[in-house]
Amino acid sequence: MNVLWLQAAGCGGCTMSLLCAESPSLPDLMVGAGLRFLWHPSLSVETGAEAGALLDRAAEGEIPLDILCVEGAVARGPNGTGRYQMLSGTGRSMLDWVDRLAHRAEHVVAVGSCAAFGGVTSAGGNPSDAAGLQFEGAHPGGILAADFRGRGGLPVINVAGCPTHPDWVGETLMLLAAGALGPADLDDFARPRFYAEHLVHHGCPRNEFYEYKASATTLCEMGCMMEHLGCVGTQAVGDCNIRPWNGQGSCTRAGYPCISCTAPEFEEPRHAFTATPKVAGIPVGLPADMPKAWFMALASLSKAATPERLSRNAVSDRVEVLPGPRKPRT
Amino acid sequence: MTGARLIVGPFNRVEGDLEVHLDVEDGRVRAARVNAPLYRGFERMLLGRPASDALTLTPRICGICSISQSAAAARALAAAGGHTPAPQGAAMAALIHAVENVSDHLFHFNLFFMPDFARPAYADRPWHPRAVERFTSGAGTAQRAAIEARAALLHILGTLAGKWPHTLAIQPGGVTRAPGPRDKVRIMATLTAFRRYLEGTLFGAPLEAFAALETRAALMRWAQGDAGLFLEIAADLDLDALGRGAGRYLSFGAYPLADGYGFAPGIWRAGGLSPLDLGGMVEDVSHAWMLGGAAHPAAGKTLPDDEMRETAYSWCKAPRLGGLGYETGALARQVVAGHPLARDLAGGGVLARVAGRLLDLARTQILMEDLVRALDPGAAFMDPAPEIRDGAGAGLVEAARGALGHWLRVESGRIAAYQIVAPTTWNFSPRDASGAPGPLEAALEGAPVAPGEDTPLSVQHIVRSFDPCMVCTVH
Numbered sequence: 032m033n034v035l036w037l038q039a040a041g042c043g044g045c046t047m048s049l050l051c052a053e054s055p056s057l058p059d060l061m062v063g064a065g066l067r068f069l070w071h072p073s074l075s076v077e078t079g080a081e082a083g084a085l086l087d088r089a090a091e092g093e094i095p096l097d098i099l100c101v102e103g104a105v106a107r108g109p110n111g112t113g114r115y116q117m118l119s120g121t122g123r124s125m126l127d128w129v130d131r132l133a134h135r136a137e138h139v140v141a142v143g144s145c146a147a148f149g150g151v152t153s154a155g156g157n158p159s160d161a162a163g164l165q166f167e168g169a170h171p172g173g174i175l176a177a178d179f180r181g182r183g184g185l186p187v188i189n190v191a192g193c194p195t196h197p198d199w200v201g202e203t204l205m206l207l208a209a210g211a212l213g214p215a216d217l218d219d220f221a222r223p224r225f226y227a228e229h230l231v232h233h234g235c236p237r238n239e240f241y242e243y244k245a246s247a248t249t250l251c252e253m254g255c256m257m258e259h260l261g262c263v264g265t266q267a268v269g270d271c272n273i274r275p276w277n278g279q280g281s282c283t284r285a286g287y288p289c290i291s292c293t294a295p296e297f298e299e300p301r302h303a304f305t306a307t308p309k310v311a312g313i314p315v316g317l318p319a320d321m322p323k324a325w326f327m328a329l330a331s332l333s334k335a336a337t338p339e340r341l342s343r344n345a346v347s348d349r350v351e352v353l354p355g356p357r358k359p360r361t
Numbered sequence: 362m363t364g365a366r367l368i369v370g371p372f373n374r375v376e377g378d379l380e381v382h383l384d385v386e387d388g389r390v391r392a393a394r395v396n397a398p399l400y401r402g403f404e405r406m407l408l409g410r411p412a413s414d415a416l417t418l419t420p421r422i423c424g425i426c427s428i429s430q431s432a433a434a435a436r437a438l439a440a441a442g443g444h445t446p447a448p449q450g451a452a453m454a455a456l457i458h459a460v461e462n463v464s465d466h467l468f469h470f471n472l473f474f475m476p477d478f479a480r481p482a483y484a485d486r487p488w489h490p491r492a493v494e495r496f497t498s499g500a501g502t503a504q505r506a507a508i509e510a511r512a513a514l515l516h517i518l519g520t521l522a523g524k525w526p527h528t529l530a531i532q533p534g535g536v537t538r539a540p541g542p543r544d545k546v547r548i549m550a551t552l553t554a555f556r557r558y559l560e561g562t563l564f565g566a567p568l569e570a571f572a573a574l575e576t577r578a579a580l581m582r583w584a585q586g587d588a589g590l591f592l593e594i595a596a597d598l599d600l601d602a603l604g605r606g607a608g609r610y611l612s613f614g615a616y617p618l619a620d621g622y623g624f625a626p627g628i629w630r631a632g633g634l635s636p637l638d639l640g641g642m643v644e645d646v647s648h649a650w651m652l653g654g655a656a657h658p659a660a661g662k663t664l665p666d667d668e669m670r671e672t673a674y675s676w677c678k679a680p681r682l683g684g685l686g687y688e689t690g691a692l693a694r695q696v697v698a699g700h701p702l703a704r705d706l707a708g709g710g711v712l713a714r715v716a717g718r719l720l721d722l723a724r725t726q727i728l729m730e731d732l733v734r735a736l737d738p739g740a741a742f743m744d745p746a747p748e749i750r751d752g753a754g755a756g757l758v759e760a761a762r763g764a765l766g767h768w769l770r771v772e773s774g775r776i777a778a779y780q781i782v783a784p785t786t787w788n789f790s791p792r793d794a795s796g797a798p799g800p801l802e803a804a805l806e807g808a809p810v811a812p813g814e815d816t817p818l819s820v821q822h823i824v825r826s827f828d829p830c831m832v833c834t835v836h
Contacts, residue, residue, distance in 0.1 A: 040401055042832050043376055044424020044526040050468075051512045051525070058505055068499065072373045076476050076498040079369045079816030086371075106400070109667035117398040119380030120370020151421040155410065158402025158665070194424060194527055250529075250537045251743035277512075277519030285523025285530050286537030290417065292527075298418075303411035305529065348539040348742065 032097035032208050033069040034061075035089055035132065036142075039125045040116050040152045040161050041103025044194040045143040046073050051277055052197035060201050064208040069094065083120050090131045098207060099136035100200075101164055104145040104152035105129050105174045108160035115159045126174065129164070133175055137183040138207050139164065140190060142200055147189035147220070148295035149173070155299075165189070166220065169295040185214060189221045192269065193292035196276060199226050220295060222268065231264035231289045234272035235281075241265075243337040244330050245345035250305065251286055254345025258314055261305045262288030269293045364391070369816050370398075372824065374473040376425045377831025379789075381820065382674070385810050390820065393798070393805035395789045397677040400650070403836040404663040407779040412438060412749050412771045415779065419767065420527050422781070423833045425468075427526030428461040428518075429760035430767075430833075433781075436617075437767040439533035440754025442746050448619035449740035450535020455616040455623065456548075456732045457522050457531060458758070459725050462615075463555075464511050465761035466691065466722040469828045470563070471496070471507035474715060475587075477821055478594050488593050495587060503562065503587050510558040517548050535743035542738045549733050556726060564588050568723040575701040577601075577709075580716055588719050592712075600711040604804040604823030608708035609685060610693035611787065613637065613766065615759035616728065623728050624698040624759065628682070629707065634697065639755075639766075644782065645679040648672070648791040655794070658768040658780040659753070676835050679790035679799060680782050688800045689763025689787045690827065692717025695724070710804065711826040718828065750774050760784050762830050783833035801827055 038046070050057055061067060068074060070085050077085060088094045105126050106115035113124030121128070133139050141164045144150035148163040162173040165187040171177035180186060188207075190199050203223050206212040218227045232238070240246070240255040247254035256262035264272075267289050271281045282289050290304050291297045302308040308315050313327070340352040370380035382394040403422050407415060415434040420427040432454060439446060446454070475496040483489050495503035515525050521538060522528035530537045540548070556568065564571050565586025574580050583592055595601065614626025614637070626637040643655040650673045652664040658680075666673065679686070687693075692714050695703030702720055706713035753770040763784030770778040790799035798806075801824065808819040 038377070040399060042421050042424040042427070042526075044421070044427060047424045047526055048524075050508055051515055053509075053512050056505065056508050056512065058499060058508065061499075070373075072371070073376070074472065074499055075373060076480065078373050078821060079371070081816065082371045082373060109665070109669075114669060115400040115665075116378065117380075118370075119372055119378050119396070119398050120368055151418060152401055154418065155402075155406025155408070158405045159400055161401075193421065194524075249743075249745045250532055251535070251539065251745070275519060276524035278516030280519030280523045282523045282529065284538075285521065285528065286539075287523065287529035303413050304417040305413055306411075349541060 032066050034066055034098045034100060034204065035069045035096055036071040036100045036102065037125070037129065037132070038072045039101055039103035039129060039146065040106045040159055041143060041145040041150070043073070043102065045102045045200065048194040049197045049200050052201050057201070060205065064205045066204055066208055069096070079120055086121070086128065090128070090135060092135055096132065096136045098138045098140060098204065099132050100140045100142050101129055101146045102142040104149045104161035104163060106159040106161045129174055133164070133179070136181055138181045138185060139187045140203060141165070141187050142190050143195050144191045144193045144292055144297065147191040150193060151298045153298065166295060185212070186217070186221050188212070188217065188223065191220065191222050191293045193297070196226070196271070196274070198274060199223065218268070222293065226270045227268040227293070229268065229270040229273055231267040231269045231271050231283070233270070235264055235283045236272070237283055240341055240345050242333060243341050244334045245337050245341040248346055251348045252346050253348065253350070256283065256288040257307065259307050260288045261290065261300070261303065261307050263291045264289035267291035267293060367815060367817070369820060374476065374825060375829045375831060376423070377835065379824070379829060379831050381805070381824065383805070383817070383820065388810055388812070390805050390808040390810060393802045394674050395791060395799060395801050396675045397789065397831050397835045399831070399835045400665055400676040401835060402663065402665065404779050404781060407776045410776050412441070412774060412776055415769065415776065416529055416532065419781070422836045423830060424526045425465055426461070426760045426762065426765070426830055426833050428458050428522070428528065428531070429758055429765050431528060431531040432458050432758045433756040433765050433767040435531045435533050435756065436758060437754050437756030437769040438749065439746060440756060441752035441769055441771055442533060442749040443752070444533050444746040445744070446533065447535040447741045447744040449737055450742040450744065452618055452732055452735065453521060453536045453540065453742055454531045455618060456729055457518060457536070459616060459729045459732070460514060460517050461525065462761040463722055463725050463729070464514060466718050467507050467511050469718065470715070471504050473828065474825045475503070475591065476501070477818065477825070480818070482818060486597060488590060488597065491590055492594065495590065506558070506562055510555060514551060514555045516551050520544055520548060532743065533746035537743065539742045540736065540738060545733060545736050545738055549730070552726070552730055552733060559723070559726060562586060564723065568726055571723045572720065572727065575705070577705050580702060591715065595712040600822065601709050601713065603819060604710040604808060604826060606688045606708055606710065606800060606804055608632070609687045610696045610707065611682065611687035611689045611764050612694045612697035613757035613759055613764040615694060624694050627697040628687070629693070629696050639682065641683040643681055645681055645793040647679070647794040648674060649678045650676055651678055658766065658782055659755070661768070661780040663780070675791040677786055677790055679793045680787050681793055684795070686790060686797065686800050687787055689784045690714065690717070691721035691761070693763055694759055695720050700724070711822050714826040748774065762828050763787065765833070781836050783830065783836065785829045785831060785834040788827050789829055789831070789834060
């Protein structure tokens with residue numbers, strides 16, 4: 032199967048992340064799955080007229096298009112013309128190219144939260160009037176209508192994330208190549224369930240601090256970052272702490288909060304990203320699927336029961352108090 | 362041969378969107394105009410937000426220079442608040458930043474720049490079969506090795522920064538994770554493996570030997586590794602003469618540490634060095650689709666011209682210092698830092714820029730190893746910065762591609778002004794009010810165009826030799 036990749040209004044970071052794929056690397060993954068890039072803006076040799084001719088032929092249907100990957104939101108401004116992003120050398124806007132190519136493609140994949148929902152490109156009043164391919168923020172219908180389906184029958188597959196984990200993209204492409212991704216494998220925002228059915232909270236090494244509400248008060252401390260530092264890992268979808276990033280990493284492992292970059296409208300939290308908004312000292316935005324009263328009751332109980340090891344380590348930048356050894360049996 | 366106009370695009374294997382307009386006469390480029398055809402408006406997005414949001418949003422300007430944007434935002438916030446980061450925190454921020462810069466150099470050489478020499482147009486050259494074997498897009502053996510080596514190197518960022526790109530690990534007060542003794546030995550093991558790759562594949566000899574080269578003549582005798590293959594090609598095609606620069610270089614200084622910079626800041630002009638003074642800097646908008654007049658970035662605004670007036674041709678502003686354009690990047694960084702080879706290459710073209718990048722790569726690997734050796738796992742890595750109510754400051758850093766600056770003003774805890782000038786804003790700027798072209802535009806003048814070429818190879822070599830990052834440019 033061939034893959035045509037376009038970079039719309041975004042940062043290119045999802046391509047950079049994808050190239051971090053290991054075991055196997057991206058070139059081996061593509062070969063192994065029977066995939067090849069028809070054209071990729073960072074990787075292909077074709078430039079200028081030769082690239083333009085390739086895109087023309089795909090848009091005219093002369094080259095069958097199996098998978099269209101779009102990275103970046105699509106700018107509609109100014110005044111609906113799309114001229115904030117002209118695909119260079121073609122005299123046409125990216126808006127126009129994405130629309131034409133999407134209707135030719137067997138599958139359309141939105142790579143990253145910008146392409147999926149608008150993402151950071153639509154932050155702060157959305158200066159370029161950008162939208163996602165099939166969503167505008169959390170609302171269905173973006174550049175493509177809410178009822179758009181690729182020729183293969185699927186909606187735009189939203190591999191959301193900012194950036195996306197290399198494996199999220201790689202596994203989506205491999206599943207499509209194997210014919211093993213159906214509508215039931217996507218969640219309500221059309222994100223692949225294989226990573227969207229987990230929460231960032233799952234596997235977070237700060238879980239024990241969370242259990243006792245032993246909280247960090249400033250970035251670089253080891254405690255749970257939900258109460259004070261804006262962490263929304265208990266509500267954010269992603270397997271970031273189950274399969275780490277770049278070897279052994281994740282946001283919470285590196286000491287800064289999850290900002291739910293896989294979610295629509297994460298770019299507008301309506302508070303500082305690294306501070307938890309509170310009402311009467313109580314954090315707003317508690318876990319979505321738990322009754323608030325229960326959460327508060329459990330939290331006050333567990334806070335009262337917090338071992339000193341956790342309360343001290345929570346506000347330290349490294350472990351100060353070790354887990355106590357079990358007493359030898361007499 | 363009569364005059365012709367060429368529009369080159371989509372221009373790929375550069376980061377982001379680029380279109381180049383060429384006036385061709387008698388087989389040479391007579392004039393070039395460089396267009397950045399995307400506008401996103403990050404500077405406007407930031408207005409009115411909490412000051413600390415700059416740390417989350419500005420890295421997302423660019424997925425390849427993400428850490429550079431983090432570092433610039435953190436330093437601008439620290440300057441605005443009059444804060445100094447914990448010394449070991451600053452050292453870890455420098456290490457994190459160096460890893461990104463090295464990764465970018467590696468990708469530029471292997472994935473963006475060298476594949477053009479594997480094109481059939483060079484099939485008659487003696488080195489062509491080796492270029493095909495090493496650098497064919499997607500299949501070249503050097504490309505595959507570079508992808509794997511980079512992915513392994515970036516494990517350092519998994520450990521220290523959580524992930525790459527787009528981390529929040531770099532803060533005005535230091536870094537968010539205190540590495541322990543185990544991290545120190547693990548990071549050194551990763552760096553040692555990366556050195557083995559560099560010495561076995563890219564340089565074919567000890568890094569110190571490459572870093573010790575002092576003259577262009579000595580450089581051209583370097584025959585080992587893929588660097589040697591590049592130099593053989595450069596000699597054959599006379600890449601030194603292709604796309605020569607004006608010899609004016611700008612560096613904001615790389616890797617600020619408690620005891621000074623890794624690579625010092627400064628301005629190089631007419632063969633002499635002067636201290637970095639940005640008092641005479643303006644961003645000209647005469648040929649940009651931007652409104653408002655020329656202004657210093659501390660007083661600048663970003664007001665897009667939605668009419669896209671005919672007299673302008675790019676979303677990129679034109680930074681000038683004392684009325685002049687400056688080239689910035691790895692070569693500039695090493696010229697300003699005083700490396701004899703870089704000084705000998707100053708003013709050169711494609712060869713000088715690419716060799717400057719290889720030199721910067723070798724020296725930065727050595728610098729990273731020094732940083733890790735000096736890592737004190739018992740130290741504080743963060744001195745938390747108090748929240749800023751009111752203040753103004755600049756964050757000046759060296760991205761892989763050169764001088765990157767953030768200028769910020771905070772009022773009542775909110776961002777009141779934010780201006781970003783990226784390396785490629787300097788290098789790929791359009792004309793200014795005097796009609797003077799930007800550095801790339803000037804470098805393209807005189808480039809040879811073979812009969813029938815619609816996307817001239819010489820132009821591709823020159824453009825890519827700058828390693829442009831258009832997404833940073835059109836923040």
